[in-house]
Amino acid sequence: MIVCTPRGIGLVATALCCLASGLVSGLSAAAAHGIETAPDQAVMASFDIVETRIVTDHGHAVFSTRVRADAGKATPSATGKFQGSEVYAYVWPTSLNSADVGFEKDQGIVALAVTFHPDFDDAAYGGKNRDRWHSHWVVLNEDKACPGGLKVKDIPEGTKPKLPETWPGAPILIDSPDYRTDLKADLVEVHIPLEKIGAIATASFDGVTAGLRVNANLHAPLLCVTNIHKVASGALSLPGKVVPAK
Numbered sequence: 001m002i003v004c005t006p007r008g009i010g011l012v013a014t015a016l017c018c019l020a021s022g023l024v025s026g027l028s029a030a031a032a033h034g035i036e037t038a039p040d041q042a043v044m045a046s047f048d049i050v051e052t053r054i055v056t057d058h059g060h061a062v063f064s065t066r067v068r069a070d071a072g073k074a075t076p077s078a079t080g081k082f083q084g085s086e087v088y089a090y091v092w093p094t095s096l097n098s099a100d101v102g103f104e105k106d107q108g109i110v111a112l113a114v115t116f117h118p119d120f121d122d123a124a125y126g127g128k129n130r131d132r133w134h135s136h137w138v139v140l141n142e143d144k145a146c147p148g149g150l151k152v153k154d155i156p157e158g159t160k161p162k163l164p165e166t167w168p169g170a171p172i173l174i175d176s177p178d179y180r181t182d183l184k185a186d187l188v189e190v191h192i193p194l195e196k197i198g199a200i201a202t203a204s205f206d207g208v209t210a211g212l213r214v215n216a217n218l219h220a221p222l223l224c225v226t227n228i229h230k231v232a233s234g235a236l237s238l239p240g241k242v243v244p245a246k
Helices: 011-020 198-202
Strands: 049-057 060-067 086-093 109-116 134-142 150-152 180-184 187-193 208-214 223-231
Touching (some): 049 198, 109 187
Antiparallel strands (some): 049 060, 086 109, 109 134, 180 187
């Protein structure tokens, strides 16, 4: 019996453990849906996940996270500089392969993230997005140098990996597609055309709320997870399963 539990910085290792032990591929019918989580008064209401789902509906994959209250109300304070600046995020780690979203294959854990960061723009084609919540695909790797044990994977200097057309130019595996992103009351939603991500229909997922920080020295790791507010499953075991909307 393999037991997967989150300890310290081992969240990526935990996910790989759970995948290897069949917890994702061996989901029971009862578990093949969204993830419901008990409220936790110790977590800020804006980041206290109570339900995470991905459904397919009218040609779209709809990623949703419901929190205890005030989705998107909490945002980082502006510092006026890129170095050391903060990012707040609602994240859906998935079982997708990085090749499914336009990167080289087998690069790490693929996650959709809805982020807010007032100190810099990272929209595609040089666009502006520092003033609003917006969505990204990111590839996450374990890195013990990061306080939260995870980073957005760096692109080593001098290399030219495969990147999506809407890559914003940062030296990390991040994509900035212009997906419809809504935050209202207690709900965060992202609508993605299935033609852009057909593999999602059979994917597994989890939900995370987190804070990230840009390295003050602008060296790798450039973008670290620094604070994990809550993991929907409690163990990053990706128990959610994409289903058609009812």
